[in-house]
Amino acid sequence: MLRLVKRGHVSKRERILIYFLSVLAALVTSGLFVLLMGHSPWQVFQSMILGAFGSRLRFQDTMIIAVPLIITSVGIMIAFKMKFWNIGGEGQILIGALFASYFALNFSDWPRPVLLLVMLLAGFAGGALVALIPAVLKVKLQTNETIVTLMLNYIAFHLVTYLQYGPWRDPNSKGFPKIANFSANALLPKVFGLHMGWIIMLILVVAITILLRYTKIGYKIAVVGESKDTARYAGMNLNRIIISSVAVSGGICGMVGMIEAAGVNYTLTPSLTGGYGFLAIITTWLSGLNPVAIIPVSVLFAALTKGGNFIQTAFQIPQSAASVIQSIILFFVIGAEFFIQYRIVGKEKG
Amino acid sequence: MNAFLHAAIIAGIPLLLATLGETITEKAGHLNLGVEGMMLLGAVAGFATGLYTGSPVLAILAAILAGAGGALIYGILTISMRANQVVSGLALTIFGTGFSSYMGSGLIGQKLSEQMTDFFRPVAIPLLSGIPLIGDMLFRQDVFVYFSYLLCILIGIYLFKTNMGLNLQAIGENPSAADASGIPITRYKYIHVLLGGALCGLGGAYLSVVQVPQWQENITSGRGWIAIALVIFCKWNPWKSFFGAILFGGLSIVGFRLQQFNISQHILDMLPYLVTILVLAIGRENKKNSAPEAMSLPYFREER
Numbered sequence: 001m002l003r004l005v006k007r008g009h010v011s012k013r014e015r016i017l018i019y020f021l022s023v024l025a026a027l028v029t030s031g032l033f034v035l036l037m038g039h040s041p042w043q044v045f046q047s048m049i050l051g052a053f054g055s056r057l058r059f060q061d062t063m064i065i066a067v068p069l070i071i072t073s074v075g076i077m078i079a080f081k082m083k084f085w086n087i088g089g090e091g092q093i094l095i096g097a098l099f100a101s102y103f104a105l106n107f108s109d110w111p112r113p114v115l116l117l118v119m120l121l122a123g124f125a126g127g128a129l130v131a132l133i134p135a136v137l138k139v140k141l142q143t144n145e146t147i148v149t150l151m152l153n154y155i156a157f158h159l160v161t162y163l164q165y166g167p168w169r170d171p172n173s174k175g176f177p178k179i180a181n182f183s184a185n186a187l188l189p190k191v192f193g194l195h196m197g198w199i200i201m202l203i204l205v206v207a208i209t210i211l212l213r214y215t216k217i218g219y220k221i222a223v224v225g226e227s228k229d230t231a232r233y234a235g236m237n238l239n240r241i242i243i244s245s246v247a248v249s250g251g252i253c254g255m256v257g258m259i260e261a262a263g264v265n266y267t268l269t270p271s272l273t274g275g276y277g278f279l280a281i282i283t284t285w286l287s288g289l290n291p292v293a294i295i296p297v298s299v300l301f302a303a304l305t306k307g308g309n310f311i312q313t314a315f316q317i318p319q320s321a322a323s324v325i326q327s328i329i330l331f332f333v334i335g336a337e338f339f340i341q342y343r344i345v346g347k348e349k350g
Numbered sequence: 351m352n353a354f355l356h357a358a359i360i361a362g363i364p365l366l367l368a369t370l371g372e373t374i375t376e377k378a379g380h381l382n383l384g385v386e387g388m389m390l391l392g393a394v395a396g397f398a399t400g401l402y403t404g405s406p407v408l409a410i411l412a413a414i415l416a417g418a419g420g421a422l423i424y425g426i427l428t429i430s431m432r433a434n435q436v437v438s439g440l441a442l443t444i445f446g447t448g449f450s451s452y453m454g455s456g457l458i459g460q461k462l463s464e465q466m467t468d469f470f471r472p473v474a475i476p477l478l479s480g481i482p483l484i485g486d487m488l489f490r491q492d493v494f495v496y497f498s499y500l501l502c503i504l505i506g507i508y509l510f511k512t513n514m515g516l517n518l519q520a521i522g523e524n525p526s527a528a529d530a531s532g533i534p535i536t537r538y539k540y541i542h543v544l545l546g547g548a549l550c551g552l553g554g555a556y557l558s559v560v561q562v563p564q565w566q567e568n569i570t571s572g573r574g575w576i577a578i579a580l581v582i583f584c585k586w587n588p589w590k591s592f593f594g595a596i597l598f599g600g601l602s603i604v605g606f607r608l609q610q611f612n613i614s615q616h617i618l619d620m621l622p623y624l625v626t627i628l629v630l631a632i633g634r635e636n637k638k639n640s641a642p643e644a645m646s647l648p649y650f651r652e653e654r
């Protein structure tokens with residue numbers, strides 16, 4: 001008979017090996033899927049990689065997806081560290097974008113650096129405000145934050161849709177329901193061909209890494225995540241730590257909203273989140289709540305998306321096939337966690 | 351008014367079935383955020399099978415199997431491999447969305463056979479359909495709707511009045527105690543997670559086979575998430591979820607009829623989620639009305 005035993009310490013090498021094997025297994029499985037579609041898996045995977053990294057332009061396209069994914073992941077991670085399951089990234093991004101758009105649409109005559117900075121701060125405030133709702137409810141009423149953050153995603157979505165069809169509708173769009181495009185003043189400048197969101201991303205990753213690893217606040221967050229009782233016993237103000245770090249978590253997601261509005265969409269639309277809020281939950285989890293590991297994991301997922309777009313034109317494989325491959329990889333990597341946590345051993349009789 | 355109530359039931363049925371499914375799943379201690387994905391899997395499988403075989407029964411069976419199949423992936427990950435439930439459920443939704451639109455890409459614009467649409471034509475139940483107001487609303491519907499009523503009643507009885515149902519609730523509340531009293535935890539969890547998936551698949555199939563009835567990409571358009579909200583709104587009670595589903599179903603179509611009063615459908619669309627947050631925040635005092643205690647915690651016997 002077989003039974004499970006919990007592993008003690010797992011070395012970094014073992015961990016990487018397990019993940020590597022799981023990705024390999026996922027590639028074999030999705031290869032079978034590609035084979036069933038009547039294509040050569042080798043060719044399809046190769047052109048996915050080429051499609052994502054094959055030229056400067058394609059690499060830039062991949063990074064356009066990777067940047068918001070990385071920032072959202074880093075934001076969500078702060079909450080996850082405290083075992084606060086913030087799955088409201090989508091809503092926080094949207095409300096952040098909404099706040100930023102308010103300034104972009106109404107104060108476009110401000111000097112560009114001032115306007116952009118205000119927009120970024122407004123984005124942070126918007127995201128933080130949305131995140132405060134589940135945080136306060138959790139602290140005061142022990143409400144399940146998973147559900148509240150999830151619900152807020154849809155409230156945000158319908159709110160922005162309402163604005164798009166109602167009060168914020170662009171009267172000059174010839175009856176087409178859309179919010180007006182931002183003026184040039186409110187657009188993120190490009191640095192090396194890519195909107196400067198990537199610089200904000202690098203700053204945030206470094207800052208959050210330092211915050212979590214080397215500061216007192218980071219230490220407190222870690223303690224709250226490990227054991228609330230310990231934190232309370234050590235005299236920490238539990239509620240304040242939870243509320244403020246969840247607000248920061250949401251605020252960072254809100255900044256993504258500003259970057260996506262001012263750097264990619266040039267306006268506010270309900271679909272601006274691009275599903276990053278959800279995908280980031282997965283990338284954050286897979287990177288083991290490690291801000292540095294978030295970068296390669298997110299780039300991998302961005303490459304899968306971009307590569308998926310590419311094979312659509314190259315092989316006439318629908319875009320949806322790429323998300324199937326993506327989810328197959330997901331299933332395997334999620335499963336890999338099991339082999340890190342547990343060992344299967346033979347049980348002796350008797 | 352009559353027409354509106356009638357339509358509210360039709361809009362509520364996919365929500366009801368998915369809510370029943372998620373209620374059972376959560377009672378087993380598993381929060382499955384893959385509802386939307388499983389609904390889509392059921393919708394595409396049901397429609398494709400109906401299209402190619404022309405058999406309504408096979409179409410429904412296929413939807414059940416597809417929903418349960420999605421739940422099986424989730425079950426292996428979260429029950430056997432003790433993976434994080436939120437992440438696994440989201441991955442299932444991504445899979446279901448992608449897989450259904452891939453499989454459905456050839457189905458767009460196709461029509462179901464006469465035989466199929468006839469089978470799901472509304473049938474008035476004698477006597478009952480004569481009741482004023484609710485007669486027309488409840489008892490002049492298609493067989494799928496009547497089948498859903500039956501499921502709703504039976505699942506309620508199962509959960510509250512049978513030994514198995516009570517065992518299931520024990521698992522969701524306190525798995526170690528349930529384990530100690532000899533309930534086979536893993537088997538129970540698998541059965542009910544799969545059952546939950548099957549119901550979500552059915553809900554999806556109602557959309558693609560009966561309500562629309564055509565294949566559209568992403569045909570569920572967020573109903574799976576409303577179902578997750580409904581489970582809470584109806585306090586994990588299958589009978590209450592009948593009323594909840596009609597209410598939320600009605601809300602989703604009422605904007606069209608209120609245009610003259612200048613009430614936007616988009617504002618109304620927010621209500622189900624707002625109400626759910628309120629219910630969650632206010633209704634926590636009463637133990638009977640709250641979430642299963644051990645929901646979303648993996649169970650590992652040796653860690654008791």
